[in-house]
Amino acid sequence: xxxxxEKNYDPSQFEDRIYKSWCDSNYFAPDPDRTKPAYSIVxxxxxxxxxxxxxxxxxxxxxxxLIRTKRMQGYSTLWVPGTDHAGIATQIKVEENLRxxxxxxxxxxxxxxxxxxxxxxxxxxxxxxxxxxKKLGSSxxxxxxxxxxxxxxxxxxxxxxxxxxxxxxxxxxxRIINWCPHCLTALSDAEVEYKEMPGNFWHIKxxxxxxxxxxxxxxxxxxxxxxxxxxxxxxxxxNTKHLIGKTLxxxxxxxxxxxxxxxxxxxGFGTGCVKITPAHDPNDFLVGQRHNLEQIKVxxxxxxxxxxxxxxxxxxxxxxxxxxxxxxxxxxxxVKTAEHTHNVGVCYRCGTTVEPLTSDQWFVKMKPLAKPAxxxxxxxxxxxxPERFSKNYFNWMNNILDWCISxxxxxxxxxxxFYCESCSHMEVSKEDICVCPKCGGRMRxxxxxxxxxxxxxxxxxxxxxxxxxxxxxxRYYPTSTLVTGYDIITFWVSRMIFSGIEHTGKKxxxxxxxxxxxxxxxxxxxxxxxxxxxxxxxxxxxxxxDALRFALATGNAPGNDMRFSDEKIxxxxxxxxxxxxxxxxxxxxxxxxxxxxxxxxxSDANLAVEDKWIxxxxxxxxxxxxxxxxxxxxxxxxxxxxxxxxxxLCDWYIEMVKSRIFESGTESALCAKRVLVYVLTGxxxxxxxxxxxxxxxxxQALPHTAESIMISDYPLYDEKKIFAKDEENVNRxxxxxxxxxxxxxxxxxxxxxxxxxxxxxxxxxxxxxxxxILMKLASASELILLDEYTxxxxxxxxxxLGSLYIPLAEVIDFEKEKARLGAEMKKNDAEIERLEKKLxxxxxxxxxxxxxxxxxxxxxQKYLETxxxxxxxxxxxx
RNA sequence: GGAAGGUUAGCUCAGUUGGGAGAGCAUCUGCCUUACAAGCAGAGGGUCAUAGGUUCGAGCCCUAUACUUUCCACCA
Numbered sequence: 001x002x003x004x005x006e007k008n009y010d011p012s013q014f015e016d017r018i019y020k021s022w023c024d025s026n027y028f029a030p031d032p033d034r035t036k037p038a039y040s041i042v043x044x045x046x047x048x049x050x051x052x053x054x055x056x057x058x059x060x061x062x063x064x065x066l067i068r069t070k071r072m073q074g075y076s077t078l079w080v081p082g083t084d085h086a087g088i089a090t091q092i093k094v095e096e097n098l099r100x101x102x103x104x105x106x107x108x109x110x111x112x113x114x115x116x117x118x119x120x121x122x123x124x125x126x127x128x129x130x131x132x133x134k135k136l137g138s139s140x141x142x143x144x145x146x147x148x149x150x151x152x153x154x155x156x157x158x159x160x161x162x163x164x165x166x167x168x169x170x171x172x173x174x175r176i177i178n179w180c181p182h183c184l185t186a187l188s189d190a191e192v193e194y195k196e197m198p199g200n201f202w203h204i205k206x207x208x209x210x211x212x213x214x215x216x217x218x219x220x221x222x223x224x225x226x227x228x229x230x231x232x233x234x235x236x237x238x239n240t241k242h243l244i245g246k247t248l249x250x251x252x253x254x255x256x257x258x259x260x261x262x263x264x265x266x267x268g269f270g271t272g273c274v275k276i277t278p279a280h281d282p283n284d285f286l287v288g289q290r291h292n293l294e295q296i297k298v299x300x301x302x303x304x305x306x307x308x309x310x311x312x313x314x315x316x317x318x319x320x321x322x323x324x325x326x327x328x329x330x331x332x333x334x335v336k337t338a339e340h341t342h343n344v345g346v347c348y349r350c351g352t353t354v355e356p357l358t359s360d361q362w363f364v365k366m367k368p369l370a371k372p373a374x375x376x377x378x379x380x381x382x383x384x385x386p387e388r389f390s391k392n393y394f395n396w397m398n399n400i401l402d403w404c405i406s407x408x409x410x411x412x413x414x415x416x417x418f419y420c421e422s423c424s425h426m427e428v429s430k431e432d433i434c435v436c437p438k439c440g441g442r443m444r445x446x447x448x449x450x451x452x453x454x455x456x457x458x459x460x461x462x463x464x465x466x467x468x469x470x471x472x473x474x475r476y477y478p479t480s481t482l483v484t485g486y487d488i489i490t491f492w493v494s495r496m497i498f499s500g501i502e503h504t505g506k507k508x509x510x511x512x513x514x515x516x517x518x519x520x521x522x523x524x525x526x527x528x529x530x531x532x533x534x535x536x537x538x539x540x541x542x543x544x545x546d547a548l549r550f551a552l553a554t555g556n557a558p559g560n561d562m563r564f565s566d567e568k569i570x571x572x573x574x575x576x577x578x579x580x581x582x583x584x585x586x587x588x589x590x591x592x593x594x595x596x597x598x599x600x601x602x603s604d605a606n607l608a609v610e611d612k613w614i615x616x617x618x619x620x621x622x623x624x625x626x627x628x629x630x631x632x633x634x635x636x637x638x639x640x641x642x643x644x645x646x647x648x649l650c651d652w653y654i655e656m657v658k659s660r661i662f663e664s665g666t667e668s669a670l671c672a673k674r675v676l677v678y679v680l681t682g683x684x685x686x687x688x689x690x691x692x693x694x695x696x697x698x699x700q701a702l703p704h705t706a707e708s709i710m711i712s713d714y715p716l717y718d719e720k721k722i723f724a725k726d727e728e729n730v731n732r733x734x735x736x737x738x739x740x741x742x743x744x745x746x747x748x749x750x751x752x753x754x755x756x757x758x759x760x761x762x763x764x765x766x767x768x769x770x771x772x773i774l775m776k777l778a779s780a781s782e783l784i785l786l787d788e789y790t791x792x793x794x795x796x797x798x799x800x801l802g803s804l805y806i807p808l809a810e811v812i813d814f815e816k817e818k819a820r821l822g823a824e825m826k827k828n829d830a831e832i833e834r835l836e837k838k839l840x841x842x843x844x845x846x847x848x849x850x851x852x853x854x855x856x857x858x859x860x861q862k863y864l865e866t867x868x869x870x871x872x873x874x875x876x877x878x
Numbered sequence: 879g880g881a882a883g884g885u886u887a888g889c890u891c892a893g894u895u896g897g898g899a900g901a902g903c904a905u906c907u908g909c910c911u912u913a914c915a916a917g918c919a920g921a922g923g924g925u926c927a928u929a930g931g932u933u934c935g936a937g938c939c940c941u942a943u944a945c946u947u948u949c950c951a952c953c954a
Binding site: 008009194197199201217218219220221224232264265266269270271273274275276277281283284340342343344345353356388389391392395396399486487489490517521523554555556557559560561562563565567568570571573574575576577578580581582583584585586587588589627628631633635636639642643650651654655658662738741742744745746748750751752834838841842843844845846847848849852853855856 | 880881882883884889890891892893894897898901902903904907908909911912913914916917918919920921933934935947948949950951952953954
């Protein structure tokens with residue numbers, strides 16, 4: 001029994017129901033048929049405690065469009081879902097919660113108790129994001145849902161860590177790293193953002209030992225002078241050369257430091273003399289290494305000063321800075337203070353200014369890993385869409401430094417390194433080690449955890465069971481397409497590429513489809529602090545998931561940011577409504593015995609010219625949509641479906657066949673109905689990947705062969721279903737009807753007023769084939785085909801079909817009509833002149849492709865015909 | 879400092895190998911025409927940022943300039 005469609009389109013009535021039916025039917029699981037080609041995607045795992053935002057919605061929509069298309073096209077599709085533990089972000093959230101609700105810190109609870117709390121949190125909110133993804137219609141295989149800290153992924157992490165360590169690609173070292181004094185952890189270079197901030201250049205005198213003079217240095221961070229272990233000058237700088245080798249006395253501190261030569265110092269910048277603080281500046285650190293300088297750390301982990309700062313010990317770095325500057329001023333060491341804006345690194349999670357400092361951390365040696373990963377993109381094995389983002393990638397990968405992977409957090413994968421408490425022997429191992437293999441002493445595991453992105457980097461294969469060579473891995477890895485935003489190319493995409501190549505010997509995916517950010521209606525980034533975020537769930541509630549998906553998938557080019565506005569979502573909803581109503585029309589006219597009439601035979605001689613027209617147009621649509629999807633031009637494909645559905649199917653075809661359909665019982669009516677069902681079903685299929693719910697709801701109400709539209713066959717382009725001649729004829733009539741309507745409207749003829757229509761045409765076939773349509777849609781009371789129209793009481797309309805005359809004597813102002821025709825003639829003549837000039841241009845005719853020249857000739861022909869008609873009409877008015 | 883985008887209708891944006899510019903929204907004029915007023919039929923509105931160049935032909939390719947966004951680098 002067929003279902004009826006409700007009178008009004010109300011997605012909330014069916015979206016959840018349909019989603020459940022898909023799940024119950026297990027349609028999201030990959031087809032086990034081994035003969036089908038594989039197509040796979042892994043989800044960019046959202047933060048486990050995060051809330052769905054527009055970025056997710058866009059990301060999900062694009063992936064689902066690809067997956068659903070491929071599934072219908074006969075691929076065995078796998079879309080692996082899951083979530084990320086998001087180390088710092090989650091830990092901060094739980095700590096904040098703990099502080100607000102219980103006034104406790106994580107240290108009050110201790111590591112184990114605290115981690116229990118985080119797991120509680122994860123279990124409580126971990127399902128929320130997943131259920132939100134489902135609201136969007138995502139066709140992920142939920143039975144394969146993964147979490148970066150589940151057993152399998154954790155095993156992969158250990159495997160990778162140990163392998164890299166054994167290859168010498170992971171090492172522990174004392175290096176300068178980015179330290180967040182708020183999160184109390186090291187950060188990788190990628191996790192530091194730079195913000196422009198106003199600051200000062202303080203010029204300070206460093207007295208020269210044994211002389212009266214001094215050296216003037218300029219610094220933006222005077223408080224680090226407690227850690228100065230040299231002053232550097234450029235050996236080629238004539239102005240400062242003489243200082244090399246001298247000894248300086250640090251003001252206030254009194255410690256002696258040397259003047260060294262290093263070409264890191266830029267000649268002509270500042271005073272030419274640079275204080276060197278190896279423990280608190282990345283560049284100074286390198287200078288220190290070159291010159292064997294001592295590293296003096298002057299701050300504690302929370303960015304308060306330590307004992308090296310003498311009486312400033314315990315003060316915050318900025319409080320210290322202020323006090324120190326006053327003291328320097330008092331004592332005459334401060335030469336001047338200049339304003340200076342500079343970029344300051346801040347923690348990407350909490351925004352605190354990071355402190356570069358030396359510390360013992362774990363690193364991944366990047367150069368050897370980066371090389372094959374760069375090559376993979378260079379040789380096209382991994383392809384970015386749009387292509388320009390590969391430049392982004394190269395820029396990062398070519399300049400990459402070693403990756404600091406240890407974090408002083410509790411939430412994350414604990415580093416599998418074990419230290420002996422007795423003999424300090426260290427072992428790195430996949431299994432826990434309790435007893436020292438050297439001395440039998442007790443081993444304790446490294447306190448630190450790994451950077452969240454360390455596990456994300458393994459996501460494409462860890463989710464498929466690696467390091468075991470599972471069936472999934474064999475069948476679905478490497479994955480086909482990765483869909484993500486350009487903002488995490490460095491964080492995530494690049495790391496997946498080198499990890500995949502290193503650990504599986506294969507690239508993790510073939511294509512990286514990059515999308516932009518979803519911004520608010522004013523173009524601002526959506527953010528919590530601005531409070532301008534738009535909640536996708538609210539949008540779904542009031543407009544439906546299909547409308548949201550439509551709004552996100554259309555109207556912007558790949559990789560570009562897009563603005564989300566009410567207008568856009570309303571337009572999307574209106575389209576859904578249009579489709580809904582058109583479908584209702586089709587269904588209303590579907591008599592019971594039509595129910596089996598699918599798969600219409602197109603050799604059927606009963607097909608009217610307009611039937612062939614819409615079938616041809618539909619067939620062309622299939623090609624356009626398929627081609628565009630193949631090129632990842634998802635938005636273009638969708639707008640093609642949109643304009644076909646609205647402009648061709650609804651505005652023309654349905655209007656054209658209405659009168660036929662109402663002649664019930666005739667073969668002609670039946671035929672139109674068959675075509676309607678055929679074309680509508682086809683459009684629904686093409687549209688299904690974009691708007692899965694509404695298309696399914698309508699599909700179920702139509703006569704259908706597949707259980708669900710989502711597992712039905714995707715339409716295929718068929719050259720035999722292009723009826724070029726009929727298309728041409730119908731297009732002529734369409735142009736004709738439009739011209740008539742336009743003239744009537746100009747002349748304020750009410751739509752209800754019908755008028756005789758005289759037609760003078762050399763396209764008699766086209767006219768005869770479409771007579772009825774012309775009559776109805778052009779509001780004609782009678783059609784009269786003539787060889788020549790002789791009276792002068794009619795409005796003449798020059799069209800592609802020929803000259804049309806509407807006798808509307810009472811509304812014609814002859815002078816006005818003459819003027820109008822004259823103006824039209826002038827415009828027409830201008831076109832003729834332009835085309836003749838072009839066609840008389842020997843260069844054009846010789847060099848342009850013949851089809852272009854032919855097209856121009858045809859146009860000229862048309863304008864010449866129009867001139868004839870206009871001339872006749874004008875002569876009559878004289 | 880390096881790099882990549884953007885500049886097209888009043889607004890937001892498309893424009894896929896170069897062949898006389900499109901959509902949605904907004905505006906104006908008519909319509910409750912038996913699927914749809916979340917609709918129908920018409921209409922107006924653009925020196926495609928500027929200046930050069932290549933070409934028979936440039937919104938599209940090249941060079942320069944202006945304004946703008948983003949990424950990377952950089953706390954002397």
